[in-house]
Amino acid sequence: MTIGPTHPYIQTGMSKGFSKIKLLTILESSDEKESKYLTYIHSLRHISHITGVHYTTLRDIVLRNSNPYSVYALKKKVTGYRDISSPNNDLKLVQKWIAQNILINIEPHWRCYSYHKGASIIKCAREHAASKWLIKLDIQNFFGSIQESQVYEVFKSQNYNSLVSFEMARLCTIDTEFGHSSSVKHWVNYKRKSSKTPYSSLKVKKFGYLPQGSPTSPHLSNIIFKKTDVELHNIAKRYSLVYTRYADDLSFSTGDKNFSRKSANIFVREVSKILKKHHYKLNLKKTKIVPPSINKIVLGLNVDEDNPKLTKSFKKNIDFHVPPVSE
Numbered sequence: 001m002t003i004g005p006t007h008p009y010i011q012t013g014m015s016k017g018f019s020k021i022k023l024l025t026i027l028e029s030s031d032e033k034e035s036k037y038l039t040y041i042h043s044l045r046h047i048s049h050i051t052g053v054h055y056t057t058l059r060d061i062v063l064r065n066s067n068p069y070s071v072y073a074l075k076k077k078v079t080g081y082r083d084i085s086s087p088n089n090d091l092k093l094v095q096k097w098i099a100q101n102i103l104i105n106i107e108p109h110w111r112c113y114s115y116h117k118g119a120s121i122i123k124c125a126r127e128h129a130a131s132k133w134l135i136k137l138d139i140q141n142f143f144g145s146i147q148e149s150q151v152y153e154v155f156k157s158q159n160y161n162s163l164v165s166f167e168m169a170r171l172c173t174i175d176t177e178f179g180h181s182s183s184v185k186h187w188v189n190y191k192r193k194s195s196k197t198p199y200s201s202l203k204v205k206k207f208g209y210l211p212q213g214s215p216t217s218p219h220l221s222n223i224i225f226k227k228t229d230v231e232l233h234n235i236a237k238r239y240s241l242v243y244t245r246y247a248d249d250l251s252f253s254t255g256d257k258n259f260s261r262k263s264a265n266i267f268v269r270e271v272s273k274i275l276k277k278h279h280y281k282l283n284l285k286k287t288k289i290v291p292p293s294i295n296k297i298v299l300g301l302n303v304d305e306d307n308p309k310l311t312k313s314f315k316k317n318i319d320f321h322v323p324p325v326s327e
Contacts (some may be wrong), residue, residue, distance in 0.1 A: 024175035035222075038158060039101045044167045051097050053090045061091060062170040067178040068075035069211060083144075085174050086210035094171055095215040102158065114246040115218035124246045125301040125308040131253035134296040134303075135241070135264055137271060138286035142248035145215050145280050148173040148207035149199070150224045166198040172216040173208035222245070228278045232271065239267050244298075252300050264289045 013023040026042055041047060044062065048055040060066040068091040073081040087095060108116055114122035128134060139145070148169050154164035199207075210217045229245060236243035240259075241252040252267070266287070272282050290296050301308035 038105065041102075041160060041164050041168070043164065047094065047097075047167075049173075051094050053094055057090050058094065058167075058171065062167050064170070064175045064177075064208075067175070069174055069178055071178070075213060082212065084213040085178075086213045087211070087215075090173065092215060098168060098172065099215045099219050102155075103216060103223065106154070106158070106219070107224050109226045109233070111229055111233050111243050112222055112225075112245050115222050118306035121246065121299045121301065122308055124244045125298040125303050126253070127242055127244050128251055128253040128296065128298050129308060130304045131242070131255055131296055131303060131308050132257045132292045133254050133259045133264065134285070134288075134290040134298070135217065136288040136290070136298070137250040137252075137268065138283040139248040139250070139275065140281045140283040142280070143210040143212040143221060146210040146221055146224050147279075148209065148324040151210070151220055154197075154223050162198055170208070172210070172214065172220060174211040175208050176206050208289075215250075218247075225278075228274065228280070231274050235267075235270055235274065239263065241267070246299055249299065253296070253303075257292055261289060261291065309313075 010020060010023050014020060044058055045055050047053075048058055069085045070088070071083065071085050074084045078080055086092075104117075105312050106133075113121070113127075142275045151172050152165050152169040155168050158163070158208070159167070170310045210220055232245070232250065233243045236252055239252075239254075240256065241254050246253045250271070252271075268282075268287060275282060295311075296303050297311060298308070300311065302311050
């Protein structure tokens with residue numbers, strides 16, 4: 001998206017009191033972004049103008065003066081509840097714009113099969129077809145483990161200036177005071193790189209985190225987890241394992257019958273160390289090591305044979321519900 005036709009932009013800008021030099025500088029920056037297929041943003045007011053959401057509304061969100069989220073618990077398919085933080089209509093509109101115009105252009109790791117064009121559960125499961133051993137791991141509180149400063153670095157990596165990167169990071173995260181009580185608290189350490197960012201001047205004590213329920217969170221989680229994906233893929237290759245990730249579900253498999261439970265346990269410990277280094281934690285209750293004699297299920301699909309299939313339990317469930325409907 002360009003800033004607009006050059007001549008009307010300059011004429012309108014000068015009529016509002018902006019210097020021609022300033023306007024030409026902005027146009028040059030816009031052209032540079034456009035040449036790299038990136039969207040140019042020069043201020044929060046610019047975001048307000050593009051999305052139609054009032055500037056003061058966005059300013060209040062950035063300064064954490066208001067809570068734009070409705071937080072509630074959603075029951076999971078099996079057991080337990082998932083905390084959902086749903087943004088209000090104004091913020092959702094802005095987040096969708098950021099997702100569709102900025103984040104969608106940043107590619108995740110190639111072993112990630114979620115939240116991007118061309119990704120699918122079937123493609124992910126197919127990678128583990130005809131495996132003999134399967135290791136299934138789950139990351140605890142995946143979105144809540146990703147902090148605001150990491151989101152800030154994503155926008156900085158796309159050459160947005162520090163202030164715009166800060167403002168977009170604030171628009172894409174939720175304050176720990178507004179989120180669920182069990183959410184991870186990310187304290188700011190000003191001895192690190194954060195001291196060179198707008199956070200220091202605002203004397204921020206705690207970073208926000210990615211809210212589950214936001215249009216930008218899936219894309220951001222993929223982008224931020226990419227470095228961890230690289231390490232997990234490399235360690236999987238060391239053990240001759242196939243690695244895939246679908247959101248917070250990690251799967252590793254091998255077609256070697258001689259792979260052992262002992263090797264699997266050692267491998268899981270190494271994966272746990274990598275995750276811990278990047279501030280993630282395994283959900284030990286969901287850790288599964290599946291040997292050759294047991295059916296292997298990846299994302300609800302049976303991968304015992306050459307192609308993923310629906311599980312027997314899923315088919316029975318369909319058979320149970322279809323007859324009454326047909327009658």
